[in-house]
Amino acid sequence: MAQTETDGLEVLETREWVDSLDYVLSKGGPNRAGRLLQQLALHARREAGINLPFSATTPYQNTIASRSQPPFPGSQEMERRIKSLVRWNALAMVVRANKIQEGIGGHISTFASAATLYEVAFNHFFRAQTESGDRDVVYFQGHAAPGIYSRAYLEGRISKEKLQNFRRELKPGGGLSSYPHPWLMPEFWEFPTVSMGLGPIQAIYHARFIKYLENRGLKQSTGGKVWAFLGDGEMDEPESLGSITLASRERLDNLIFVVNCNLQRLDGPVRGNGKIIQELEAIFRGAGWNVIKCIWGSDWDSLIQSDRDGLLVKRLGEVSDGQYQKYFVESGAYFRQNLFGTDPRLLKMVEHLSDDQLARMRLGGHDPIKVHAAFRAAVEHTGAPTIVLAKTIKGYGLGEAGEGKNITHQQKKLNEDELQMFRSRFGIPIPDDELHEAPFYRPSDDSAEIKYMQARRQQLGGYMPTRRVRAEALTSIPDALFEEFHKGTDGREVSTTMVFVRLLAKLLRDPELGKLIVPIVPDEARTFGMEALFRQVGIYSSVGQNYEPVDMDTLLYYKEAKNGQILEEGITESGSMCSLIAAGTAYANHGINTIPFFIYYSMFGFQRIGDLIWAAADMRCRGFLVGGTAGRTTLAGEGLQHQDGHSHVLALPVPNLLCYDPAFAYEIGIIIQDGIKRMYIDQESIFYYLTVTNEPLPMPGIPADPNVRDGVLKGLYRFKASAKSDAKLRAQLLGSGTIMYEVLKAQQILEEKYGVAADVWSVTSYKELYRNANDCERWNMLHPAEPAKVPYVTETLKDAQGPFIAASDYMKVLPESLGKWVPGQLVSLGTDGFGRSESRVALRDFFEVDAKHIVLATLGALAREKKIGTDVVKRSIQELGINPDKANPAIS
Numbered sequence: 099m100a101q102t103e104t105d106g107l108e109v110l111e112t113r114e115w116v117d118s119l120d121y122v123l124s125k126g127g128p129n130r131a132g133r134l135l136q137q138l139a140l141h142a143r144r145e146a147g148i149n150l151p152f153s154a155t156t157p158y159q160n161t162i163a164s165r166s167q168p169p170f171p172g173s174q175e176m177e178r179r180i181k182s183l184v185r186w187n188a189l190a191m192v193v194r195a196n197k198i199q200e201g202i203g204g205h206i207s208t209f210a211s212a213a214t215l216y217e218v219a220f221n222h223f224f225r226a227q228t229e230s231g232d233r234d235v236v237y238f239q240g241h242a243a244p245g246i247y248s249r250a251y252l253e254g255r256i257s258k259e260k261l262q263n264f265r266r267e268l269k270p271g272g273g274l275s276s277y278p279h280p281w282l283m284p285e286f287w288e289f290p291t292v293s294m295g296l297g298p299i300q301a302i303y304h305a306r307f308i309k310y311l312e313n314r315g316l317k318q319s320t321g322g323k324v325w326a327f328l329g330d331g332e333m334d335e336p337e338s339l340g341s342i343t344l345a346s347r348e349r350l351d352n353l354i355f356v357v358n359c360n361l362q363r364l365d366g367p368v369r370g371n372g373k374i375i376q377e378l379e380a381i382f383r384g385a386g387w388n389v390i391k392c393i394w395g396s397d398w399d400s401l402i403q404s405d406r407d408g409l410l411v412k413r414l415g416e417v418s419d420g421q422y423q424k425y426f427v428e429s430g431a432y433f434r435q436n437l438f439g440t441d442p443r444l445l446k447m448v449e450h451l452s453d454d455q456l457a458r459m460r461l462g463g464h465d466p467i468k469v470h471a472a473f474r475a476a477v478e479h480t481g482a483p484t485i486v487l488a489k490t491i492k493g494y495g496l497g498e499a500g501e502g503k504n505i506t507h508q509q510k511k512l513n514e515d516e517l518q519m520f521r522s523r524f525g526i527p528i529p530d531d532e533l534h535e536a537p538f539y540r541p542s543d544d545s546a547e548i549k550y551m552q553a554r555r556q557q558l559g560g561y562m563p564t565r566r567v568r569a570e571a572l573t574s575i576p577d578a579l580f581e582e583f584h585k586g587t588d589g590r591e592v593s594t595t596m597v598f599v600r601l602l603a604k605l606l607r608d609p610e611l612g613k614l615i616v617p618i619v620p621d622e623a624r625t626f627g628m629e630a631l632f633r634q635v636g637i638y639s640s641v642g643q644n645y646e647p648v649d650m651d652t653l654l655y656y657k658e659a660k661n662g663q664i665l666e667e668g669i670t671e672s673g674s675m676c677s678l679i680a681a682g683t684a685y686a687n688h689g690i691n692t693i694p695f696f697i698y699y700s701m702f703g704f705q706r707i708g709d710l711i712w713a714a715a716d717m718r719c720r721g722f723l724v725g726g727t728a729g730r731t732t733l734a735g736e737g738l739q740h741q742d743g744h745s746h747v748l749a750l751p752v753p754n755l756l757c758y759d760p761a762f763a764y765e766i767g768i769i770i771q772d773g774i775k776r777m778y779i780d781q782e783s784i785f786y787y788l789t790v791t792n793e794p795l796p797m798p799g800i801p802a803d804p805n806v807r808d809g810v811l812k813g814l815y816r817f818k819a820s821a822k823s824d825a826k827l828r829a830q831l832l833g834s835g836t837i838m839y840e841v842l843k844a845q846q847i848l849e850e851k852y853g854v855a856a857d858v859w860s861v862t863s864y865k866e867l868y869r870n871a872n873d874c875e876r877w878n879m880l881h882p883a884e885p886a887k888v889p890y891v892t893e894t895l896k897d898a899q900g901p902f903i904a905a906s907d908y909m910k911v912l913p914e915s916l917g918k919w920v921p922g923q924l925v926s927l928g929t930d931g932f933g934r935s936e937s938r939v940a941l942r943d944f945f946e947v948d949a950k951h952i953v954l955a956t957l958g959a960l961a962r963e964k965k966i967g968t969d970v971v972k973r974s975i976q977e978l979g980i981n982p983d984k985a986n987p988a989i990s
């Protein structure tokens with residue numbers, strides 16, 4: 099038989115089957131039709147071994163058929179006009195900013211492609227406050243910020259002057275930050291999203307944290323949604339996809355991802371040779387999400403309905419994204435020829451449409467009816483999270499200036515013709531002779547547009563985004579919780595990790611504070627000796643414990659519970675950090691003062707998830723990061739990848755993070771008590787990083803000196819003065835963390851063997867000392883005629899005699915950073931270099947931070963000051979058993 103004949107027969111046969119199915123559909127409904135299809139597939143497999151090929155994707159068409167669309171609930175015409183105004187002002191603010199200052203940047207094309215997605219959500223979905231007092235939480239795509247500002251301007255809550263100063267934040271009167279930054283605009287932005295990938299993963303953990311709050315009875319369950327608006331290019335970040343199964347496993351039907359699939363990222367197509375929508379559909383369907391594709395606009399409805407043989411949908415599925423992008427910039431004739439021209443039947447389907455009409459066929463993401471239908475289905479879906487994949491054109495409306503072009507992401511300037519075109523296309527009433535300035539345009543308050551948009555927002559509970567501190571401050575923290583730690587352990591050896599865990603357990607037991615504490619661990623609770631907490635407060639599980647735990651008969655069994663308090667995140671530091679952020683910002687987002695403690699291997703903190711920590715800082719997140727088993731020489735055996743000697747250096751850049759490397763139990767007690775006070779009573783926008791170690795050591799009681807408490811918090815105090823008040827040779831030893839105990843041994847050796855009286859100082863925070871010293875220096879520079887301020891470190895050490903020898907389990911740069919403010923010679927000992935697997939003793943010898951090296955460094959410093967001869971130093975090398983030709987740890 100000739101090819102066409104077979105084709106013809108096949109078509110006929112297919113049509114008969116489709117007609118039969120249609121009949122079943124009309125008589126028995128979609129469920130009956132679905133069952134029939136399943137039965138057919140089963141039959142085919144049983145009778146002929148036909149295995150249908152696995153497909154994670156559905157055809158390249160809208161998930162919601164046009165006949166299932168709900169009616170559009172507003173005035174489409176009015177909303178189109180409002181959207182045009184938002185578009186115009188968003189474009190104008192970028193164009194103007196770059197006219198005033200070349201190179202100041204900004205993005206036009208991202209919002210231009212996403213405008214319909216946002217406007218439909220603003221007019222119909224984003225709830226600032228529901229009747230039950232809850233609200234939706236929205237992660238706005240970072241570089242769509244101009245559109246969000248533009249809307250706020252039309253709403254009358256951002257002034258024209260501010261709009262003028264987009265990206266000029268230091269202008270008098272203030273400006274607008276480039277992207278969402280709660281630090282810079284604390285009453286507006288809630289979530290910094292522009293480091294791509296951090297928005298989606300945070301949204302997932304935020305949605306889960308909301309369920310956690312509800313299941314623990316800290317928040318009423320009221321149906322607020324978490325929306326994350328994302329870019330299709332952004333989905334390439336590992337963080338974007340890395341936690342999506344948590345969302346489905348936890349059945350987070352309060353979570354909605356909206357991916358603006360404009361098929362482009364910064365440099366070019368996201369998947370030129372593939373199809374990003376299909377790829378994401380497969381991934382998310384496979385992960386158990388509800389996937390809603392919103393690909394074609396209403397203009398396509400009749401074509402798709404008349405596509406009885408599925409020819410068109412098949413063809414639409416063949417074309418690659420790169421080619422679709424080409425259609426966006428090409429003529430209707432090209433589109434007709436290239437897309438439909440492959441089959442005369444396809445050409446026939448569009449013969450009634452002119453080239454112009456063809457070129458204007460709208461995509462789903464630009465059609466409010468389709469977008470509304472998708473969002474409505476998303477909010478109504480239960481039992482799983484939803485992802486909306488909306489197809490759009492990047493730079494929509496820019497025409498020649500960039501619509502769909504590869505350069506469009508960077509487009510910031512439009513010439514007069516281009517402005518004129520955009521203006522006319524969106525009907526903005528600005529005369530030609532004013533266009534060159536790209537003036538902002540806002541109709542009066544009583545115009546129909548402004549009234550409409552205000553009414554919509556009022557209906558939905560207020561403006562968004564709005565950041566507010568919704569929780570009342572705590573009023574007190576009981577001292578009694580911390581007293582035990584001030585006493586010391588009477589020689590009993592405990593590690594600072596054990597101290598921390600004990601303190602945590604006490605906090606959890608407190609009748610007031612207890613319920614607010616959120617312990618977070620990435621599968622490391624046993625490492626830190628926290629397993630007792632499993633039983634004490636339970637591990638959070640949204641479904642309780644549906645199995646009999648293997649260790650049920652033991653005291654400390656693995657207890658999961660619906661109201662469990664511990665967030666046992668499994669092996670994900672990123673996820674855990676997102677939980678810390680969710681819990682540490684709940685004071686603002688949900689009006690709940692949860693106090694998170696995230697304890698993890700210190701090595702997998704700053705260097706692995708530093709960007710999330712930076713985002714936490716921006717968000718004014720509160721809480722405690724606790725770097726466990728810290729220290730390059732204290733964590734014996736684990737070697738190069740685990741031994742952390744630099745997290746305190748990596749923590750230096752975070753402006754509102756207080757960092758401590760405590761040695762003693764009472765230091766930890768003082769720091770945590772003060773931390774909770776500063777964050778939750780005084781409401782400071784700070785958070786904490788604490789390193790704790792696993793070396794069992796006897797904990798001393800707090801010295802009697804009343805200044806100790808203050809010194810612990812400021813970063814430095816004298817722990818143990820030398821008993822030899824009459825000694826001629828004097829030195830000052832500065833110790834931190836467990837290396838403090840080496841310092842104390844060195845103090846003894848120096849005194850007994852070398853006649854040097856050394857005082858021992860505890861440095862709990864180099865960062866605090868460094869910051870305070872810089873603050874003073876800066877103030878002095880700016881106020882030359884006033885009495886100079888003296889840095890705390892200088893003041894505290896001013897009467898201390900002799901050289902200063904500092905030793906810690908961290909890099910030498912930490913003490914060095916204080917060099918010029920320490921009133922005397924400073925020698926820094928630290929652990930620069932790669933760690934290795936060894937015992938603590940061997941490691942401290944290798945890194946030259948043990949007592950003998952501290953002694954040697956002290957004698958060397960005294961010799962440089964001509965207080966002793968070099969012969970003494972030389973001899974000491976032998977006496978101490980140091981090999982002067984040993985390998986240099988910093989580079990070996």
Ligand SMILES: Cc1ncc(C[n+]2csc(CCOP(=O)(O)OP(=O)(O)O)c2C)c(N)n1
Pocket residue numbers: 207208241292293294295328329330331332333358360362363364368492507
């Ligand atoms: C982690 C990170 N890497 C790179 C960038 C720089 N960057 C900003 S936007 C962008 C392209 C975004 O493409 P897409 O996610 O598709 O968003 P669209 O603008 O197309 O909506 C890039 C590379 C960034 N902001 N964050």
Ligand SMILES: [Mg+2]
Pocket residue numbers: 329330331358359360361362363368492
């Ligand atoms: Mg994109």
